[in-house]
Amino acid sequence: MKDKIVLVTGGTGGIGQQTALGLARLGAHVIITGRDAARGAAAVEAIRQGSGQARVDLLLADLAEQQDVRALAEQVQQRYPRLDGLINNAGVFKMQRQLTSDGIEATFAVNVLAPFLLTHLLLPMLQAAPSARVINVTGGSPGKLELDNLQGERKYTGFGQYSQSKTAMMALAYEFAQRLPGSTVSVNVCYPGRATTPMTRGFLPNSSSPLLRGVFSLLQNTFFRDDGGKSAAKAARSSIYLASAPEVSGVTGVYFGTKSERLDWKPSMIDSVNRKAVWALSEQLTQLVSPLPSI
Numbered sequence: 429m430k431d432k433i434v435l436v437t438g439g440t441g442g443i444g445q446q447t448a449l450g451l452a453r454l455g456a457h458v459i460i461t462g463r464d465a466a467r468g469a470a471a472v473e474a475i476r477q478g479s480g481q482a483r484v485d486l487l488l489a490d491l492a493e494q495q496d497v498r499a500l501a502e503q504v505q506q507r508y509p510r511l512d513g514l515i516n517n518a519g520v521f522k523m524q525r526q527l528t529s530d531g532i533e534a535t536f537a538v539n540v541l542a543p544f545l546l547t548h549l550l551l552p553m554l555q556a557a558p559s560a561r562v563i564n565v566t567g568g569s570p571g572k573l574e575l576d577n578l579q580g581e582r583k584y585t586g587f588g589q590y591s592q593s594k595t596a597m598m599a600l601a602y603e604f605a606q607r608l609p610g611s612t613v614s615v616n617v618c619y620p621g622r623a624t625t626p627m628t629r630g631f632l633p634n635s636s637s638p639l640l641r642g643v644f645s646l647l648q649n650t651f652f653r654d655d656g657g658k659s660a661a662k663a664a665r666s667s668i669y670l671a672s673a674p675e676v677s678g679v680t681g682v683y684f685g686t687k688s689e690r691l692d693w694k695p696s697m698i699d700s701v702n703r704k705a706v707w708a709l710s711e712q713l714t715q716l717v718s719p720l721p722s723i
C-alpha cells in the first residue's frame with residue numbers, strides 16, 4: 429500500500445480507526461474523517477504511534493449534513509492528487525427517529541446518502557488513480573426494503589431503519605458497480621462482523637421500560653463487552669483486505685463477508701426496480717445528477 433492514498437470515513441473510532449491503522453501499517457497514506465477535532469487528533473496520534481506511519485490526516489465532517497459532505501470532497505480535491513481507496517465506513521444507528529438539518533431521516537442520511545454523494549463527488553479523484561477501490565461497510569441482517577418507508581416515515585424502529593438503510597446502501601453499491609463497467613474504479617460491499625464500538629454501546633434505549641433496559645444491558649455485557657478495541661480490529665480485517673489485497677484488484681460488484689468470502693446478494697438489493705428507485709431518490713435528496721449512465 430506504499431504511496432496509496434485511502435480515505436476512511438468514521439476513522440476516529442471503532443472499526444474505522446482500526447481499518448485506518450491496518451492500512452497505515454501496510455504503508456498507506458490514510459485520511460480519516462470524524463466530527464470532533466479532539467477525538468480526531470487523538471485518533472491520528474494513535475494511528476501514527478501504532479503504525480509508525482506519519483502520513484495520517486484528519487478531515488472534519490458531519491456526514492449527516494450534505495454541506496459537510498460537499499465541503500469534505502472539496503478539501504480532498506484541494507489537498508490530494510488522487511484517491512486510491514474510499515472506505516465508506518461511517519454508519520449510525522438511531523433508536524429514535526431524528527431529522528437532519530436537511531430534513532432527512534438521520535440514519536438514511538449517514539448510511540445511504542453520504543456514501544452516495546461522497547462517492548460521486550470523489551469519482552474524478554478515484555478515476556485519477558491507476559486503479560481505485562470503493563468499499564462500503566454494511567451491517568448484519570440487511571434485506572428488508574420498503575420503498576414507501578425508506579426514511580421510516582410510516583413506521584420506525586431503530587433496528588428496522590438501520591437494517592433497511594444498509595440494504596438501500598447495498599442496492600446503490602451494486603448499481604454503482606453496474607454503472608462503472610470496465611472502469612478502473614471497483615465498488616464492493618463488506619460485512620465486518622460484530623464489534624464493541626461507540627455504535628453498539630448506543631444500542632441501549634433510553635426511554636424503554638426498566639425490564640427492557642435490563643435485558644438490553646445483559647445482552648450488551650454479553651455480546652458487546654468493552655475489549656479495548658480487539659473486536660473492532662478483527663472487524664476491520666475485511667475492509668483492510670478489500671482495500672489492499674492484490675487478488676481483489678479489478679473485482680467489482682461483490683458482497684464480501686467477515687472472512688472475505690463472497691456472499692450472495694439478497695434479491696431486494698439487486699432487484700432493478702429497487703435499485704433504480706433508491707438511486708433516483710438519492711439523486712433527488714442530494715440534488716445531484718449522476719454522470720453515470722443507467723444501464
Ligand SMILES: NC(=O)c1ccc[n+]([C@@H]2O[C@H](COP(=O)([O-])OP(=O)(O)OC[C@H]3O[C@@H](n4cnc5c(N)ncnc54)[C@H](OP(=O)(O)O)[C@@H]3O)[C@@H](O)[C@H]2O)c1
Pocket residue numbers: 437438439440441442443444461462463464467468489490491492516517518519520538565566567568620621622623624625626627628660
Ligand atoms: N460494531 C458492529 O458490531 C458493527 C457490525 C456490523 C456493521 N458495522 C458497521 O461498521 C461501520 C463502523 O461501525 P462502528 O461500530 O465502528 O461505529 P462507531 O464506533 O459508532 O463509529 C465511529 C465512527 O463513526 C463516526 N461517525 C459517527 N457518526 C458520524 C456522522 N454523523 N458523521 C461523520 N462521522 C460519524 C465517528 O466519528 P466521531 O468522532 O465524529 O464520533 C467515528 O469515527 C458502520 O457502518 C456500522 O454500521 C458495525
